Amino acid sequence: MPYLKRCMLGDIDVSRFEETWAEMVSRFGLEGNNWIQELYERRNMWATTLIRGNFFAGIRTTSRCEALHSHIGKYVHSRCNLTNFVQQFHRCLTYFRFREVEADFEGRYGEFVLQTNFKSLEVCICPFYK
Secondary structure (H helix, E strand, O other), X not given: OOHHHHHHHOOOOHHHHHHHHHHHHHHOOOOOOHHHHHHHHOHHHOXXXXXXXXXXXXXXXXXXXXXXXXXXXXXXXXXXXXXXXXXXXXXXXXXXXXXXXHHHHHHHHOOOOOOOOOHHHHHHHXXXXX
């Protein structure tokens, strides 16, 4: 898997993300590249490893606005009258709320995902860890 794709979408821990990023920068000589430096500074907004634990209602695209329009488009169509629009939009919101409740339940009772390099500390303080 290419380096940037692995950093962006890989199911890896934070230390592995940092190693992969450093390998990529070194291998391709990107140490002085402004775009790469800015991308790294904003890694908390795009790297799966670093946004783990946040809820996005199943939206996995880099453009949240586009994804929201796409999801709403499944419920609301251009020929809807105002009453139908409100009803369909309410169905869409209900779906998003359901996804949040589902994610909360999975987060509480599902498999626990350690998020830091302090695994022993997380295991000790988390009552849900098995």
